[in-house]
Amino acid sequence: MNKFTTDRRSLLKGGAGLLAAAATMSGDELLGYAKAWAQTAPWKPEPGAKINLLRWKRFVEAEDVAFMKIVDAFQKANNVTINVSNESYDDIQPKASVAANTGQGLDMVWGLYSLPFLFPSKCVDVTDVADYLGQKCGGWTDSGKAYGMLNGKWIGIPVAATGGLVNYRVAAAEKAGHKEFPKDLAGFADLVKGMNKNGTPAGMALGHASGDANGWLHWALWAHGGKLIDKNNKVAINSPETAKSLEYVKGLYDNFVPGTASWNDSSNNKAFLAGQLHLTTNGISIYVTAKKENPQIAEDMNHAHLPPGIDGKTRELNLGFPILIFTFSKYPQTCKAFTAFMLEPDQFNPWIEAAQGYLSHFLLGYDKNPVWTADPKTTPYRSVAQSASTPAGEAQMSENAAAAIADFVLVDMYANYCTGREDVKTAMTSAERAAKRIFR
């Protein structure tokens, strides 16, 4: 367990005890380390600072335990208080929005997707934190920069992402004639079709599921060369490429388990763990739960990236988790120090290990973490940040792109066509209009 990156250690003034691998640190050791870190860190927490931090409610229990350990060590070392409150995925954004609007209640939010871009003017410039971390931990991936930067300034730090990758049952896929996971769009469609024929159907959300549905449908659009907006934020959804992707998704939908149009973010987890669903896109949480509660399913399942698009490139809308600091916080230095502390190798390594693959890093240095190789089934999640794109696609991430995600513009377009409510043309025109309303 001693394979952690060591490049930052030279900076530490502390003794040999500090070099102990963080994963095996006891609470006291972590505290000692945290104290030493506080001495050297460029940000000096305001004395007696009290921070309210809101984060998404964990899907993997051990991840939360590891996170709270970090919080605890930071509190003790710096003599500050961090109140952590948890909200489900869907409630994070409304709460953060209200705080941004009223200018009180929260200091930091660890949210989803593009949260900082919904109210960029309320986010503290954290370029110094991002540069510090980038230098220390092997640099940021392009998707990390896209998720954190607006006009050359970092408005949030992308802590991690959770990959919306394919979760599938190995036996069912093999029975459908795919010993290896398909490497192109046609192969993937064939797999889904074959699985349905064998009575072991696939299913991916087409309902208002902010994580699951947005994720794979953006992949489907990009894989066919379609895009919601072009580089200059001009709406470009009404195109032959989009039409092709609509047909493709319809082909998949017709072979899905019934009911996917009503699915929310938890529906596929439930169905997969109950053995009724044999392929879906999700974070690693299904596997983590299965290992504990249903080892047979865990044994028989595996993960893979969605197949590359017609240009041979894989672009997925993986769910990023950025953390932001509000401009009205009275303790910006404490917030910055905590953000940096959290992402230091000694904290971050054990944390992503505890998350068991649910959290994928944006900082390239963490590729070396053993969590990605110890169990080959987690390996696909290592490169989540490399294949990730922001909801804006080619364009600069913006408030409007974030709004389009939240308003389910693409999800509605695909669902309208797949359920037969609208034909290809109408579905595209409706989406175009909805997008123009947002990008006006």
Added chain:
Amino acid sequence: MSTVQTSMPVQAAAAGEPSLWLRLRANRNWAALWFMLPAAAFLILFLAYPLGLGIWMSFTDERIGRGGVFIGLENYQWLWDDAIFWLSVFNTVLYTLVASVIKFAIGLYLALLLNRHMPFKAMIRSIVLIPFIVPTVLSAIAFWWIYDAQFSIISWSLIKLGLIEHNINFLGDSTWARASVIFANVWRGVPFVAITLLAGLQTVSPSLYEAATLDGATNWQRFRYITYPLLTPIIAVVMTFSVLFTFTDFQLIWALTRGGPVNATHLMATLSYQRGIISGRLGEGAAIATAMIPFLLAAIAISWFGMQRRKWQQGSNND
């Protein structure tokens, strides 16, 4: 106390004709104004101000986190040719009409039933109230499981009974989804209607029924010419409330379908939340919310004018 002292010199100065101050002091309306002030302040602060602010916001492009500028009717223009908005209007009207009619029918029937003498009357009456007592979100989550695409207890039972072969797609098919959310709303709303109508029924004097029975009136005639006319004022009030609650329903839909599938169950309230809070367009969300006001006013106006009429109040042909 202090008023007594300050008023003395004034009195002395204007001997003969009573001063303005004295006349004001004697004026009961003046005193009433002050008594009403706290109530008015409450109404203005908590009702009129938010309403006004909402309407004002609908004319701006305000977003979460930053103020907006006045943009006139632009939000409404966008809504005017927005298919999803009109779909939500249609859904809201359909949802309100169907659910209210069913709630009224079942509620009245239950009320009549509960008004009879029967064993364990008090207990049965309180049991009827249970759906109303359960927090909406809790019952919505229960319904969510009942309607689940894979784990629905209804589908499961029917399959085990051999009546159907596949799970019913309760929330994934537009028609099923609409029916399902209406059913859930009716389940929640019936107790309110039933208990309130029951209260109304108990105010009807038994002597009227006795007289009618002596005259040889049938059951139907007693309902039609005694119960129904005397109950109309209560019905008007209950149904106004019921319509208002249904029209502005949010929690049930949000927990069950989020407005899906393909927006088939999006109500104006849920769409307003999705656009205003979730995607951060406060101005647009406010415009959708403001668009609900005419419908609500119409619902209130109908029952208000109805209640003004003596025919409704007294149930005779005496207009």
